[in-house]
Amino acid sequence: MDNEVFRVEGVSKMFGAFQALNDVSLGVRHGEVLAIIGPNGAGKTTFVNIVSGVFGPSRGRVLLEGADITAFSPQRRTRLGLSRTFQITSLFGGMTVAEHMQLAVRGGDTLGHERAELLEEMGLAGSAPRPVDTLSHGDQRILEMAMAMATKPKVLLLDEPTAGMSVAETDTMIRLICDRLRGKVGVIIIEHDMSVVTQTSDRVTVLAAGAVAASGSPEAVLRDPLVKELYLGSAAGH
Ligand SMILES: Nc1ncnc2c1ncn2[C@@H]1O[C@H](COP(=O)(O)OP(=O)(O)OP(=O)(O)O)[C@@H](O)[C@H]1O
Ligand SMILES: [Mg+2]
Known part of the structure; x- marks a missing residue:
């Protein structure tokens, strides 16, 4: 194909x-x-x-x-x-949104400003310093998607x-x-x-x-x- x-x-x-x-x-x-x-x-x-x-x-x-x-x-x-959305259970309650984005790309090549851009596009920029357990269920799932996107998937x-x-x-x-x-x-x-x-x-x-x-x-x-x-x-x- x-x-x-x-x-x-x-x-x-x-x-x-x-x-x-x-x-x-x-x-x-x-x-x-x-x-x-x-x-x-x-x-x-x-x-x-x-x-x-x-x-x-x-x-x-x-x-x-x-x-x-x-x-x-x-x-x-x-x-x-080849990335998949992370399961909610793999988010760490006390850690912030920004820290999760860093975790997602550990060893990868996404730069800090690219991660910030991703959060912006996903509507999560304002939540970057927040612990993930203070996010709504929907925002947690959107964060999972942002984390998967940060790995630059094909x-x-x-x-x-x-x-x-x-x-x-x-x-x-x-x-x-x-x-x-x-x-x-x-x-x-x-x-x-x-x-x-x-x-x-x-x-x-x-x-x-x-x-x-x-x-x-x-x-x-x-x-x-x-x-x-x-x-x-x-x-x-x-
Ligand atoms: N580890 C396992 N050992 C034995 N049978 C299994 C195992 N995992 C899944 N199955 C069986 O394989 C079939 C397919 O299961 P699967 O979970 O992939 O379906 P699904 O399409 O995801 O269903 P659902 O919509 O309910 O999530 C089911 O009959 C299930 O009982
Ligand atoms: Mg299933």
């Missing part, structure tokens, strides 16, 4: 005798936002863990700019340009970035993804909220029972009767 920065090829994952992923292949182009959706238990978190290097696939390969990174640690992936993995957010915080996150990420880096977003998916994504891939069930434009995929059926039972409450 033209301009592709990231690809998983034939990825399967067994947990004992249980197959959580079955021969999943997909790619992301530079600047493209790809949403991965799917009902509960579809394998989304398993996919995120394989992409970010928490554990390896049973079969298949993970490629960054065509290079095989399947066996690389999460840290090494980050250094090569591909950014966002794992349910709007989970637990208020409507206003969700709108801010949507705007950040569209203005700051879309068109600039490859993005994979795992998202339950279909309104976030349609507002941020260029393409949607549906996982169901560990396999790709559909793929295409958000409009086409969400209109697909098969996808509607998949969602009727398990995701009706989301």
Whole structure:
């Protein structure tokens, strides 16, 4: 595929005798936002863990700019340009926003003024001296994104970035993804909220029972009767 920065090829994952992923292949182009959706238990978190290097696939390969990174640690992936949003649990309550930005780029090449610019763009400049545990939940998640951006990623993995957010915080996150990420880096977003998916994504891939069930434009995929059926039972409450 033209301009592709990231690809998983034939990825399967067994947990004992249980197959959580079955021969999943997909790619992301530079600047493209790809949403991965799917009902509960579809394998989304398993996919995120394989992409970010928490554990390896049973079969298949993970490629960054065509290079095989399947066996690389999460840290090494980050250094090569594959970042994921940090989990809230990885923020240190007593430390400030500015200190977190420094932590994120330890060993990296983002300069102080670049970090300040990032905070400015993310609307967090005024919060730089604040301990992170005084931030709202939404601002903590935006800080996670700023930290991931500070590593200058080529591909950014966002794992349910709007989970637990208020409507206003969700709108801010949507705007950040569209203005700051879309068109600039490859993005994979795992998202339950279909309104976030349609507002941020260029393409949607549906996982169901560990396999790709559909793929295409958000409009086409969400209109697909098969996808509607998949969602009727398990995701009706989301
Ligand atoms: N470590 C594990 N050992 C055994 N089974 C697992 C393990 N991790 C996940 N599974 C199973 O693999 C399947 C996929 O799980 P996964 O967490 O990837 O789904 P998901 O799409 O993230 O679901 P959700 O929307 O609920 O977060 C589920 O049936 C789950 O029970
Ligand atoms: Mg999950």
